[in-house]
Amino acid sequence: WGSTGDVQPFLALSDRLLKEGYKVRVCTSEIYRDRFAKHGVDFYAVGAPFDLDRLDQAMDRIVQIKDPLKSAILIAKEGILYKADKWYEDCLKGMEGHDLAICHSADIPGQEAAIRNNLPWITVSYCPGFIKTRYEAPAPIPNLGAPLNTLLWKAGEQLIRKQIDPLFNDFITSIGGDERECIGLRGMYSPELNLIAASPSVSKPTPDLPSEHKFTGAWFLEEKDYEVPPALQEFLDQGSSPVIISFGSMGGSGNVKTTNILVEAVQRTGQRAIIQAGWANLGMDSPPENICFIGYVPHNFLFRQGCCVIHHGGAGTTAAACRAGVPSITVPHLADQPYWGYTLHKIGIAPKPLHRQDMTPKRLAKRINQVISSQSMAEKARTLMERIEAEDGLTTAVGLIEAFATKVCLNHHHTS
Incomplete structure (x- = not known):
């Protein structure tokens, strides 16, 4: 889900997983087909056709907004939830026959498709600033000390429950899913494993980082065959x-x-x-x-x-x-x-x-x-x-994915 900056790291991860011998399918917008095909990745187009004019109109509105909550509401309506039912139905079909889903943290429709398909799922996020911590205030507010930071996170959660959660939960319940809480913060991550594809040298992990969140380092795609015009x-x-x-x-x-x-x-x-x-x-x-x-x-x-x-x-x-x-x-x-x-x-x-x-x-x-x-x-x-x-973000990520898959397999075998 998302723009080139959201999708490119998934291309890097797909390329690495293929080289490690895994079968990989990517479900995303048709506009990215050629990028993945170039690397031999099985591609499954999902969602409504890309409409640049509609995106430009939405961007004109969003760029005028400095309030992060109001901006998030517009992004949710015009981006994540725009024709979300089609994205969900396409992902539902595209994920069939696979063993594990790796979803963008903002791709709520894709996550719900994984849940409906009974697939183990993990998320990938790029911004540690959306993970609650007493050591920092909610982005982009500067650090005001633990007591005030905690109060600001609580205030932010209350606003999200009132203004963001209903938007997503209307969609989630319409497809038979379970309501979530604090979507945009903890409600958008896998409860089992969220890979933070960001450099810990740029944004240092906080001491109270929840155990399900793992920094890997950023994921870079090496385009060694690039020829300079x-x-x-x-x-x-x-x-x-x-x-x-x-x-x-x-x-x-x-x-x-x-x-x-x-x-x-x-x-x-x-x-x-x-x-x-x-x-x-x-x-x-x-x-x-x-x-x-x-x-x-x-x-x-x-x-x-x-x-x-x-x-x-x-x-x-x-x-x-x-x-x-x-x-x-x-x-x-x-x-x-x-x-x-x-x-x-x-x-x-x-x-x-x-x-x-x-x-x-x-x-x-x-x-x-x-x-x-x-x-x-x-x-x-x-x-x-x-x-x-x-750092070696991709190697770290693959190791965490393999460990998660092994744990899920063992748990399934024990349950069976």
């Missing part, structure tokens, strides 16, 4: 390391306005820049000579070419930027993105996040100048890169 290579060879700008799947109808803000910000700094088109289709017919617009380029390659990366703070993009060893500038739009923006600022590899609604050429240019003049940020980013390179 000649035009991009020529631009890279022409000058100093550019600023890389990638807003990924953050679409919307305001692509011209966003493009102009980004270009003007870069021009104010005198830097070179590479801007990815992304789902917003950023670009212009005649860009300045110091700016290169590109389509899809693997982040593992692209981000390493830059002096810094300006991005939306999505979990996958954040992980790739940290792995590249360069500082970030985050422009959060929604969901967990403010959490990652504040996390990168806290560990010293990014300035304070700049919400998309507040982004102006002047404010963005100021952050670019701040980052490229900061030796401290550059050094901390390189040190973090070395720690992340020492």
Whole structure:
């Protein structure tokens, strides 16, 4: 379920599981078929056809909302629960004949399909900031100390019970499932095992992390056969390391306005820049000579070419930027993105996040100048890169999945 940043780690995991000799089927939107087919993964399309115009309209509304609860409600209605009955029915069929389901933590319809098929199921999440802890306040509120943090979590749970749970439980009960509590927090995870596909070097596990949640490290897909387009290579060879700008799947109808803000910000700094088109289709017919617009380029390659990366703070993009060893500038739009923006600022590899609604050429240019003049940020980013390179998220994940499958098999055998 989700955008490219949500799906790409599942592609990396599928690729690894196939190499370990397991049979793997992926159930997700048709738009990702070619990506999985390229790696020989059995693909089963689920859900309504992808509608970019509808997504742009929803993004236009979401990006105006800074209140995380109101934003979550809109994401639930326009994303997770949009034609959820079809997603559920398709997953129900797609999962038949398999032994274990690995679901995105936000994919409530997919989880319910696994439950209906009597499949053992685990979840995958990317944001530790949604897991209750006395050591941190609910994201993106800063840490206020254990007593206040605890009170804030309780207040958040009450709001979710009143405003989020009814939305999901209306769907869940309509397909014969059991109601859940605190969906969006503990109610979206497998009670048995949730794999946190994030680097513990970026977001440190808290001492009170519940035992069913396991950090694995981030999951990266190595695209070793990638060939750099000649035009991009020529631009890279022409000058100093550019600023890389990638807003990924953050679409919307305001692509011209966003493009102009980004270009003007870069021009104010005198830097070179590479801007990815992304789902917003950023670009212009005649860009300045110091700016290169590109389509899809693997982040593992692209981000390493830059002096810094300006991005939306999505979990996958954040992980790739940290792995590249360069500082970030985050422009959060929604969901967990403010959490990652504040996390990168806290560990010293990014300035304070700049919400998309507040982004102006002047404010963005100021952050670019701040980052490229900061030796401290550059050094901390390189040190973090070395720690992340020492992690092996996929190997850890596969080991946890195998242990879970073995336990489930033994329990089933004992019950039988």
